[in-house]
Amino acid sequence: MATLDLHAVSKTYRSDGRDILAVDNLTLNTQDGEIIGLLGSSGCGKTTTLRAVAGFVKITSGKICLNGNDIHHLPPAHRDVAMAFEGYALYPPLRICENIGFSLLRKKISNSEINQSVREIASLLDIEDILDKYPVSTSAGQQQRTSLARALVRRAPITLLDEPMSQLDTQLRARVRMRVKEYLAHYRLSAVFVTHDQNEAITLADRIAVMEKGELQQFASATELKKHPDNLFVASFIGEPPMNIMPATVQFGNDGVHITLLNENTPVGELHLSKSDVRHLRDNRVHVGIRPHQVVLSNDAPLRGQVISNQWLGDQSHMLIDINGLCIVVVSARRFRDLHKGENIGVDFPSDAVIFFSVDDGRRYSENPTINRGG
Amino acid sequence: MARLEIDNLTKAFGSVPVFNGITLNVERSETVAVYGRSGCGKSTLLSILSGALPAGGGDIRIDGRSIIDAQPEERDIGMAFQNFALYPHMNAFDNIASPLRGRKKPPQDINERVEATAKLLKIDNVLSHFPQEISNGQRQRTSLARALVAEPAVLLLDDPLRNVDAKLRYEMRLEMPNLFRRFQSSVIYVTQDSREAMALADRIAILHNGQFIQVGPPQDVYEFPRTAEVGRLLGDPAINLFPCETMVRGDSLFVNPVNFPVNITGRYQLPSTSKYLAGVRPEDISMSVAPSANSHSIEATIESITLSNIRSVFVVKTTTGEKMTVSCPEEETQQYATKQRIYVYFPEEKVSLFSPDNERLIKQNPSN
DSSP: OOOEEEEEEEEEEEETTEEEEEEEEEEEEOOTTOEEEEEOOTTSSHHHHHHHHHTSSOOSEEEEEETTEEOTTSOGGGSOEEEEOTTOOOOTTSOHHHHHHGGGGGSSOOHHHHHHHHHHHHHHTTOGGGTTSOGGGSOHHHHHHHHHHHHHTTOOSEEEEESTTTTSOHHHHHHHHHHHHHHHHHTTOEEEEEESOHHHHHHHOSEEEEEETTEEEEEEOHHHHHHSOSBHHHHHHSTTTTOEEEEEEEEEETTEEEEEEEETTEEEEEEEEOGGGGTTOOOSEEEEEEOGGGOEEOSSOSEEEEEEEEEEOSSOEEEEEEETTEEEEEEESSSOOOOOTTOEEEEEOOGGGOEEEETTTOBBOOOOTTSOOOO | OOOEEEEEEEEEETTEEEEEEEEEEEOTTOEEEEEOOTTSSHHHHHHHHHTSSOOSEEEEEETTEEOTTSOGGGSOEEEEETTOOOOTTSOHHHHHHHHHHTTTOOHHHHHHHHHHHHHHTTOTTSTTSOGGGSOHHHHHHHHHHHHHTTOOSEEEEESTTTTSOHHHHHHHHHHHHHHHHHHTOEEEEEESOHHHHHHHOSEEEEEETTEEEEEEOHHHHHHSOSBHHHHHHSSSSOOEEEEEEEEEETTEEEEOGGGOOEEOBTTBOOOTTOEEEEEEOGGGSEEESSOOSSSOOEEEEEEEEEOOSSEEEEEEEETTSOEEEEEEEGGGGGGOOTTOEEEEEOOGGGOEEEOTTTOBBOOOOTTO
């Protein structure tokens, strides 16, 4: 149980005589018992951030506080954090049960209590049957769960997990995720985990910090990230498949607003929106975003497209639609859409599904008191 | 551009059997996704095909020619891996060129081949860069280019999209089938992602307990799983399996999964009071806040809601205490909350029956 706060944390590495800014002025305030996901692609600074909290990376500037106390100057062992490493870092000469129980030996608790805790966490992670084996004779997935168990068994105020389930297959991962979530909630533990898998972030985290190039892009719930992405990066990163984003020009008229979608610089189609739909819009060139499952395919639609591919995934169909050279991904969450390659189809972007981003800084146009939104 | 035959292949590690004689043909220009749980032997199969591991017995043939005793470099097979396995001391160009170097091709040929392949994969602008200087996506494309550059007869792909972000994964998922068609490769694609297998494959081969338990086009395998295990494996979340029993009411035959009478008259010819497992996919169960007017529905309470992409997953509990997994389109999620009373319904034709003993699919009447 703990709150973790990062205040303006930066980390600069020196490499080949150049300074590389791995984490850039990161501020994150978490709540007690919250599960936080650090999400981003490789090199975004998420792992450096996690290792800075654990104490394996010395921060260049800023503060890291656990329950209001500065911890960034403390060695890892004095920080009261538990960590599972991406590379597992198991002790080869110890059996799986000894690996998991190792950190408990320092605590003054009886062997039978240690055994009980080890068994509980092992059964939670489906590794009870390998407790007497040595790491070398177990699979990568089992080693990863051992490393996860070793961190969770400590019930530290804050648990740090680096790509904790990357070696598990989809179904096992879903099961382990739910159980870890219940375990953390049951013991009211806070956790921060790093992942490049947004599904993992969406299902496991209460709030997600999306990072890119060392900078925090947005810190919000999954629903909020999808509904109101702050900028183009978040919009194109979150969602599977991610949002379609295309350049467009805007003409403000008396009868509403005409949006001309562009492929490179060539107009490919026009949308007509009412002024109330675009009341925050203030530029003539924008980026238009729409999530794949919100695109409507119907015959009387303002845009025409051609089906390039149609992949059926069982409970949804993913289609690639070419609108005069502009390719967009369309998803039907219903069962199979019987559309064939080469078929012509009407495409509509419902006004409540369209999001506009600034061409200059990539930020989403939103409520802003300094902007005249009388239109 | 060749036909790959895996013929009664066996393999054991010490006394532990991995394959007890597996057979699979991959036709010219066909992509077969090999899918199974981790530890099912998918990667072992690729290692044997590529020559990194010896087979126990059986044969592997490319266009009728046995390659089982051939050295890896003589097999005419290209490979790409989930961890990319690029040579860190070589730039992207040399990485891609490496399969051609061993073949003593003239330098001009090598240059042309590498550049053409790199262009197709949109990495022609990073050829002079080293692996550590390029993005993950570019590394993935470099590794794919290296596998394709020699236009091998057979392409083996070991979960190549596993370590790339969603944007790139979907881009590649939609691009790759066109790429394979262009190279006319016969592809074995190993993945741990059932959706990826569904999306990319001409056929899916389900590997379980050392056997291919079902091989067929994605739609067939998904709609008609031969065993309950195939149903569980292919589908995310997994298929619901409810114990049920047949009963006769008048002229009609019913089964009663979750105490919901399902009329199977005509579809099945089964003895009464016999036990089965009724399989219903989560997306085939519909949910509503009010009972449906023209069909009976089951009263239930929402236990948990897991947000996911495109579809959300619900665990609901019926008034008689049975749990089921239901999925619904993401945009319909907001009308529901945990602990809420709801009504669920599934159409009769979406119920498949399996034997409770061996979990095999029960055959329907041929007329249906």
